[in-house]
Amino acid sequence: MTKPKSPKFFKTTKGKKYPLPVFFPDATQAFIKNIDPVDIKNTHTPGILVNTYHLRQPSFLQVIEQHQSIGNFMSWSGAIISDSGGFQVMSLAKKFGGPKAISDRGVKFKPPNQPTSFFTPQQSIRIQMQLKTDMVVVLDDFTDPQASYQQAKESVRRTILWAKICKKEFDKICQQQKNLPHQTPYLLAVVQGGKYLDLRLECTRQLVKIGFDGLGYGGWPLDEEGNFNLEIAQLIANNAPKNYLLYALGIGKPEDIVACVKLGWHIFDCVIPTRDARHRRLYTFNTPSISKIDINQKDFYSYFVPTKTKHQHNTQPVSQACDCHLCQNYSQAYLHHLFKTGDSSAYRLATIHNLRFYSILMEKLQQLKNDT
Numbered sequence: 001m002t003k004p005k006s007p008k009f010f011k012t013t014k015g016k017k018y019p020l021p022v023f024f025p026d027a028t029q030a031f032i033k034n035i036d037p038v039d040i041k042n043t044h045t046p047g048i049l050v051n052t053y054h055l056r057q058p059s060f061l062q063v064i065e066q067h068q069s070i071g072n073f074m075s076w077s078g079a080i081i082s083d084s085g086g087f088q089v090m091s092l093a094k095k096f097g098g099p100k101a102i103s104d105r106g107v108k109f110k111p112p113n114q115p116t117s118f119f120t121p122q123q124s125i126r127i128q129m130q131l132k133t134d135m136v137v138v139l140d141d142f143t144d145p146q147a148s149y150q151q152a153k154e155s156v157r158r159t160i161l162w163a164k165i166c167k168k169e170f171d172k173i174c175q176q177q178k179n180l181p182h183q184t185p186y187l188l189a190v191v192q193g194g195k196y197l198d199l200r201l202e203c204t205r206q207l208v209k210i211g212f213d214g215l216g217y218g219g220w221p222l223d224e225e226g227n228f229n230l231e232i233a234q235l236i237a238n239n240a241p242k243n244y245l246l247y248a249l250g251i252g253k254p255e256d257i258v259a260c261v262k263l264g265w266h267i268f269d270c271v272i273p274t275r276d277a278r279h280r281r282l283y284t285f286n287t288p289s290i291s292k293i294d295i296n297q298k299d300f301y302s303y304f305v306p307t308k309t310k311h312q313h314n315t316q317p318v319s320q321a322c323d324c325h326l327c328q329n330y331s332q333a334y335l336h337h338l339f340k341t342g343d344s345s346a347y348r349l350a351t352i353h354n355l356r357f358y359s360i361l362m363e364k365l366q367q368l369k370n371d372t
């Protein structure tokens, strides 16, 4: 028997291949604030994540159908992954729904200023298949880090039940659409079990038995102190089949990405680079050129806040180790001026820069994987 091979590429349903690992910024409602898809493409970002909860309205899905896919609608030719919508729905259910809001059938939730709705595992899959994304994520039942063993165990039971329901719905739609294997999106399940390693292991094993293209690490991957829980990431990576894609949902701190890639994780998404850009926090590598970046160094990057007085007269770019639109064309002083006067181009340039920082980071990690 030949050993299964680790995935080397993220393949889209249109036949494009992107080397792993990849980072996909969050384009929650089919856009990233302050920039357009051409800007995103120019940062060498291979793909984006869209949010099923925000795009679930039937009137919006009709518009997508007219365009045939969310990619066509955005005029975005890179990869697109969708989440299950579960995080928002479950958060609302836990906040407003009372103890019976979450059942094995689905989740009863009340969006702000809207009537109560019911969201099912089947619906999550149907919406994602209508959006025609390249990776579909199954609905899971998550717990917070303070959850008791019993609560975490119950979330694992329901996560596995919903994973089976989602897989059935996914297979049914693929058959209806007569998708050839290469046109079929990846289907990924999310491992739950809170901070309890035996539950995370059991959940991993049960999900693998059902059969998916990959596993996600989700449900507050932080410990009770708010630090990223690497022990669980390692446990899942060690127990997933070799050919599985491993997706760390919402993980985006550069040091956490580096640590996860070293354990075998492939896909990351996060709001950090774009949200931080809007809060005037830019990421810069601590070195004078792209070729000298060493992500094995502990402090390989810093924050750059362009509103300090010292930047007002600085003629240098924000980073010498960056080839983005901002760093190639403008000085620190000009960016300082744009922020000071409140011009919207400041936010656009900062977002472009941070996305390029992340795509360079991933390029370095791809090289690291090739060298090992």
Ligand SMILES: [Zn+2]
Pocket (backbone or CB within 6 Å): 318, 319, 322, 323, 324, 325, 326, 327, 328, 352, 353, 354, 356
């Ligand atoms: Zn730059």
